[in-house]
Amino acid sequence: METQAALSPKKTLIRNLKWLLTALWRHDTAAVLFMAVAAIAEAVVPMIVVLIPKLVLDAIAQSRNLKGLYTVIIGLGLLLFAAQAIATWSTHQVWPRFSVFRMQLIRLSGKKFMEMNQEDIENAKVLDFSQKADNAVQNDGNGVEGLLHSVTEILNRALVVIGCSAILLNLNVVVILVLGIIISINFYVNLRNRYVEKSILDSLSTIFRQTDYIMAATKNFKFGKDIRLFGLSKWLSDKFWSVVSVDIAKSWLLRKRYIIIDAVYNIGIVVQEAVLYAWLIYKVLYADLSIADFTMYAAAVRAFSSNFGQLLERFAEYLQQNMRVDDYLAFIELPIRDNSLERIALAPDSKASYTIEFQNVSFQYSGRDDYALRNVSIVLKPKERLAIIGLNGAGKTTFIKLLTRIYEPTEGRILLNGTDIRHFDKKTYYQMFSVVFQEIMMFAFSVKENVAVRELEVLDADKVERAVQGAGLGDKIANLPKGYDTYVQKVLDEEGIEFSGGQNQKIALARALYKDAPIVVLDEPTSALDALAEYEVYQSFDRMIGEKTAIYISHRLSSTRFCTNIAVFNDGRIEEYGTHQALIAQGGTYKKMFDMQAVYYSNEVKVVG
Numbered sequence: 209m210e211t212q213a214a215l216s217p218k219k220t221l222i223r224n225l226k227w228l229l230t231a232l233w234r235h236d237t238a239a240v241l242f243m244a245v246a247a248i249a250e251a252v253v254p255m256i257v258v259l260i261p262k263l264v265l266d267a268i269a270q271s272r273n274l275k276g277l278y279t280v281i282i283g284l285g286l287l288l289f290a291a292q293a294i295a296t297w298s299t300h301q302v303w304p305r306f307s308v309f310r311m312q313l314i315r316l317s318g319k320k321f322m323e324m325n326q327e328d329i330e331n332a333k334v335l336d337f338s339q340k341a342d343n344a345v346q347n348d349g350n351g352v353e354g355l356l357h358s359v360t361e362i363l364n365r366a367l368v369v370i371g372c373s374a375i376l377l378n379l380n381v382v383v384i385l386v387l388g389i390i391i392s393i394n395f396y397v398n399l400r401n402r403y404v405e406k407s408i409l410d411s412l413s414t415i416f417r418q419t420d421y422i423m424a425a426t427k428n429f430k431f432g433k434d435i436r437l438f439g440l441s442k443w444l445s446d447k448f449w450s451v452v453s454v455d456i457a458k459s460w461l462l463r464k465r466y467i468i469i470d471a472v473y474n475i476g477i478v479v480q481e482a483v484l485y486a487w488l489i490y491k492v493l494y495a496d497l498s499i500a501d502f503t504m505y506a507a508a509v510r511a512f513s514s515n516f517g518q519l520l521e522r523f524a525e526y527l528q529q530n531m532r533v534d535d536y537l538a539f540i541e542l543p544i545r546d547n548s549l550e551r552i553a554l555a556p557d558s559k560a561s562y563t564i565e566f567q568n569v570s571f572q573y574s575g576r577d578d579y580a581l582r583n584v585s586i587v588l589k590p591k592e593r594l595a596i597i598g599l600n601g602a603g604k605t606t607f608i609k610l611l612t613r614i615y616e617p618t619e620g621r622i623l624l625n626g627t628d629i630r631h632f633d634k635k636t637y638y639q640m641f642s643v644v645f646q647e648i649m650m651f652a653f654s655v656k657e658n659v660a661v662r663e664l665e666v667l668d669a670d671k672v673e674r675a676v677q678g679a680g681l682g683d684k685i686a687n688l689p690k691g692y693d694t695y696v697q698k699v700l701d702e703e704g705i706e707f708s709g710g711q712n713q714k715i716a717l718a719r720a721l722y723k724d725a726p727i728v729v730l731d732e733p734t735s736a737l738d739a740l741a742e743y744e745v746y747q748s749f750d751r752m753i754g755e756k757t758a759i760y761i762s763h764r765l766s767s768t769r770f771c772t773n774i775a776v777f778n779d780g781r782i783e784e785y786g787t788h789q790a791l792i793a794q795g796g797t798y799k800k801m802f803d804m805q806a807v808y809y810s811n812e813v814k815v816v817g
């Protein structure tokens with residue numbers, strides 16, 4: 209997948225900074241201003257410290273009265289205090305603001321992930337992109353926040369270096385050059401190290417994704433019962449550790465490099481100090497340098513070298529953080545593939561009539577050689593109830609994913625009222641469907657939010673109640689102490705409750721009723737119900753949806769025999785198609801399956817049929 213991240217790191221230096229500062233400016237203008245104030249105030253402090261000894265010594269030497277001396281000392285003290293106070297205050301403003309901005313970026317990447325094609329987010333490469341983007345916004349010391357802090361410090365150190373250079377230029381240009389060279393060598397070694405560190409971290413990103421997955425699985429409520437009953441704790445924790453072991457080995461490699469870097473750095477510092485003092489002592493002894501100037505130059509050289517060193521250090525850090533920002537932007541800028549055709553307007557209307565037609569549709573999952581669907585052609589008329597049945601893996605869910613445009617057909621086309629669905633805006637097209645899949649998505653929010661899946665402020669509480677009643681869970685929810693405000697699970701509310709599998713499925717059905725879309729799909733969401741309950745849910749659900757078109761997938765044929773038509777899927781193809789009576793008369797797969805199930809459910813079939 210091509211992205212802007214293919215640009216070389218140098219090219220992205222300015223681009224990323226511009227992107228971040230513009231985004232920060234839009235999000236929180238004051239944060240940018242505080243950044244500048246912090247940098248300037250932080251620079252003023254060391255400059256005053258450099259000048260204090262000289263000014264005090266000069267004042268002692270020149271003023272015969274103590275008043276002048278006190279004025280200098282108090283003036284410098286106040287200036288130092290004011291600069292320090294402003295620096296501290298603005299720095300404390302900057303940190304929380306940067307963190308809030310980082311949260312905003314986390315939100316942006318989460319939104320991006322949710323808006324990407326399902327097919328793309330199932331791709332391991334995209335998952336790695338996403339993991340690296342997450343690393344860039346994971347904490348306040350690295351990635352985006354790290355880069356912003358580096359920028360503030362670079363600005364601050366650069367100001368001090370400029371100030372000290374102005375003082376030192378009076379002394380000797382060669383001394384400045386020697387110091388500059390030593391510091392630059394340190395910088396270069398450090399920089400190389402950071403590139404190595406980044407490449408190691410990149411290779412670790414897959415490991416992080418795997419460890420995150422294993423950790424999330426171990427703490428997932430849904431897996432809790434299986435983990436205990438299958439005794440998975442050792443297996444999962446060993447799996448976690450085998451992944452981590454690779455991580456540990458790579459970290460050691462990194463550590464060894466740091467030891468070398470530290471040694472080179474410390475040798476550089478010793479040489480630097482030696483050069484400085486040799487030169488200053490020489491000047492005092494042989495060139496009439498006053499003691500006041502000696503102290504000023506000594507302080508200026510020290511401030512110059514430590515700030516120049518820090519400047520380069522921060523710049524190296526900036527380059528490193530920039531690579532992480534590259535990762536973030538690479539994900540954010542991942543193109544969302546779109547094979548839409550020229551746009552035609554669509555206004556989903558739950559009362560309107562829609563005809564759906566599959567024309568020779570085939571589909572292959574990426575990375576698979578076989579077809580999940582092969583030459584499927586079928587017409588779904590307005591108000592029709594279509595039952596889809598078939599063995600596991602026959603292609604039933606894939607059919608629904610193509611119908612709802614979660615995936616695009618590899619061959620063939622799907623028409624809505626005669627128009628290829630690729631002509632419609634995807635988000636608008638999604639509004640055409642109320643789908644309940646096999647895996648029920650429950651959020652640890654209130655029951656009413658789970659049904660309406662929208663903010664509390666805009667949800668329609670009466671509609672929620674009607675939907676829940678229609679799904680057959682009205683009495684249960686009404687009898688809960690907090691009713692529709694009851695939280696699902698205890699993650700966000702200690703008084704939250706865990707619903708049974710069947711109750712979760714009913715909440716999901718209520719969600720479909722609440723959405724009130726023109727076409728309804730139940731992809732076997734009732735497997736946790738017994739046969740009789742499933743039959744009743746289908747009947748009541750079917751009454752609730754009125755004249756809407758519906759597709760029902762179920763392995764229990766007694767539940768769907770009332771449908772207008774039944775399509776029997778086998779190995780990605782439609783093997784049989786027709787009414788219940790016609791298929792029974794045909795005596796094929798459907799009849800065989802129905803007869804087999806009738807034996808098991810004979811009692812229930814008598815009751816319900």
Ligand SMILES: Nc1ncnc2c1ncn2[C@@H]1O[C@H](COP(=O)(O)OP(=O)(O)OP(=O)(O)O)[C@@H](O)[C@H]1O
Nearest residue numbers: 330573576580598599600601602603604605606607
């Ligand atoms: N995301 C995926 N990536 C690759 N292959 C997939 C994916 N989802 C499904 N398949 C494969 O496509 C085929 C059809 O799967 P599908 O889920 O459509 O079957 P189904 O009829 O709904 O089965 P079931 O009754 O078990 O739900 C299967 O061989 C399955 O392994």
